[in-house]
Amino acid sequence: MPGRTTAAAEGEVVLFLIGMRINHFRAPHHWLPVFLAMPRMLRELSRDPDSGLLGHQLLAGSPRTYYVVQYWESAEKLLAYASAPDRLHRKAWATINRFERKSRQHVGIWHETYVVPAGNYESIYGDMPPYGLAAATGVLPVERRGRTARDRLAHGAAAQEG
Incomplete structure (x- = not known):
């Protein structure tokens, strides 16, 4: 996508980071189930537009x-x-907890959740296909939100106040 764009996000944004660290490569039976669980959950979520x-x-x-x-x-x-008891996450989490007791620290897992109020995030993409927040929420020409980071943050704050 040529030119400068910004994400079309409106209002609050929730950013969730989740990951794993393979502590011992020689024990794939401990870390492979963790590695394979996330793509399955993402497929489940992607198939449900109301998720x-x-x-x-x-x-x-x-x-x-x-x-x-x-x-x-x-x-x-x-x-x-x-x-949700009927979704993959609960089953995966139960499995990970069961394996964790037996895994002797072969795999590490982590997650962080950030709830970002309107007016506290901004984005710019130069000659990029939709990526990050823009891939998730859509793309706008940067001028619609402001030419500078300060302008784009002010746009979000104004939207929150209005």
Whole structure:
């Protein structure tokens, strides 16, 4: 996409980061189930437009560390998915807890959740296909939100006040 664009996000943004670290490569039977669980959950969420997941990216931090950046409609929808007994997350979490007792620290897992109010985020993409927040919420010409980061943050704050 040529030129400068920004994300079309409106209002609050929920950013969820989740990942794993392979502590011992020689024990794939401990870390492989964790590694394979996330793509299955992402497929389940992607098939359900009411789930609240707006978009995601799978990333590698190093040969040992893998994580997913997820954008959600709301913290409530994220928490509802995490606790739903009929969804894959509950089953995966139960399996991970069971394996963790036996795994002797072969795999590490982590997650972080950020609820970002309107007016506290901005974005710019130069000659990029939709990526990150823009891939999750849509793309606008940057001029619609402001030419500078300060302008784009002020746009979000004004939207929150209005």
